[in-house]
Amino acid sequence: MARWEPDSAERLARAALDLFAERGYENTTVIDIALRAGLTKSTFFRHFQDKREVLFGNESMYELIVTTTAAALAEATPFEAVQHALDAAAASVFTPARREFIVRRAEVIAATPELREREALKELGLIELLVGALRRRGVPDVAARVAAELSSLATKIAYERWSAISEGEDFGLAAGSALDEVRAASVRWSTLFPAAADK
Incomplete structure (x- = not known):
């Protein structure tokens, strides 16, 4: 051999x-x-x-997201910087050719408690990396944390939508749409429940 x-x-x-x-x-x-x-x-x-x-050796993807977030245009908002990173991930990781593999990976993880716990820890780690990347862009700590948390939620929503179809929508477009929806929902929530939002 x-x-x-x-x-x-x-x-x-x-x-x-x-x-x-x-x-x-x-x-x-x-x-x-x-x-x-x-x-x-x-x-x-x-x-x-x-x-x-085999399932979690994707440090290069995390590095890509963090470096491209940090490298977005100086005038970009935190969410625009994250969108820049997700576009890069769409071009190199979440491609049509890898859709089947990524979906099957998620199914295996969902079926195994140990793997679900590891996936949750990886997601938390990515949020912290995003917070750090946004801070380096000059985003205040609390704003960086809010943006990173909401971006993580939007990414999950985008992934669910993207993985549910066999072809068609680009992951970057799905992520952009989900980011817009999550941002709009957070604004509506703060308007409907101002007292809760202030706490």
Whole structure:
């Protein structure tokens, strides 16, 4: 067997998703994944630390979102800066070609309590990274936290809509629409319940 396979990480990830769906996450081993992909265990560990990292080894996406948020035009509002980042994610991560993989990943995570907890922690970590990126843009602390939290909610809504269709809408467009809706809803809430909003 060749020592280097140009698509080995993708093959391993898809094999892992197949096995997680068939047998369950807990009943799948690294060796199972490597065999299903037609690769060796050592090849697996060149790409992933463990089987969990097949699902969560997306630090590059987080780095992309944070750096593009920070790099948005100086006059951009916090939400416009986040939109800039989500457009970048749409172009490189949430692509039509990866839609099926991303949807299947979410299904595997939803079926496993341990993975749901890990996903929640990753989401919290991304919010904190966004807060830091917005602060570096000069956004005050509370405003940065509000923008990051609302942006996280909008991203979840956009993902749910985007993943529900087999083709068509670009993730960046779905994210922009969700951001607008979340911002509008927050304004309506503060208008309807001013006392609560002030607390």
